[in-house]
Amino acid sequence: MGAPKSKQSSTLRYSRLLSFISITVTLFMLGALGLVYVLEQGMSEEVRERISFTIELPEEEGSNPEATVAEIRRLPYVREVQMISADSAAHSLTNVLGEDPTKILGYNPLVPMAKIFLKADYTHPDSIQQIIASQPLFKTAEGLEEQQGQWVSASKNLQTIRLVLWIFLGLHLIVSFLQINTATGLVIYSQRMRIRTLSLIGATSSFIGRPFIRRAVLEGFVGALLALVLLAGALFGIEEAFGYSLLRLCPQIPLFGVIICVPLVGVLVSFVSSSRATRRYIHMEEGKIHLI
Incomplete structure (x- = not known):
């Protein structure tokens, strides 16, 4: 009896470790993509203010x-x-x-x-026209026509870049949900017999699911914190290697938005995934649970 229990315990630890690593890497990539979007906003603002x-x-x-x-x-x-x-x-x-x-x-x-x-x-084209109309001195400005052309071109390019980034963010958010859902479901799957046993002896669904959901949410939150630490380490490494601070370019409000959203996604997706997986095995027929 000792060997099967040892094997089951080893499988559970492996599943949890795999789930935690998958969640952390997924949230790291999501945070990195969000950081790229924030950097784009900061860099575009700095470029516009230099014109x-x-x-x-x-x-x-x-x-x-x-x-x-x-x-x-x-x-x-x-x-x-x-x-x-x-x-x-x-x-x-x-x-x-x-x-x-x-x-x-x-x-x-x-x-x-x-x-x-x-x-x-x-520095948007419409604003420039209003400024020129309101200030007679600006009508004879040197190089303003060329600058207007640059601003128009820059605005179009920035809109395209932001659209592409939003598409990538949306797609990666979907991928993040699927990956975290799979990783969390793997842990719940390794405990399906225990869940079924508790269900057969009369335990309520909330009593059975609470410890699994709590652990999944905790892993999602800790994985998100680790992902943020890895992102901070990457930024620090870039600054040390190239002597250029990327954080200086990041607007504070969007940056705080990324810092808040990464743990929020980790917690919410882990909660939804563990809740769905637990309910699935609680209500699954006994014959089917032995076949999967």
């Missing part, structure tokens, strides 16, 4: 370039303004041409300018 355009500041009598720059900085859609004085512009032009144009002409032909960076939320 700039330059405007000439008025030099009419009574105008004050510094006051104009201060007024532009107060605009709700402006992230940063860098003022370029006429002397700084002449110095930069001297470096490019290799000769000082002010010495040739006898005066500085350049005018003060302002380099403007917009906030990421206002």
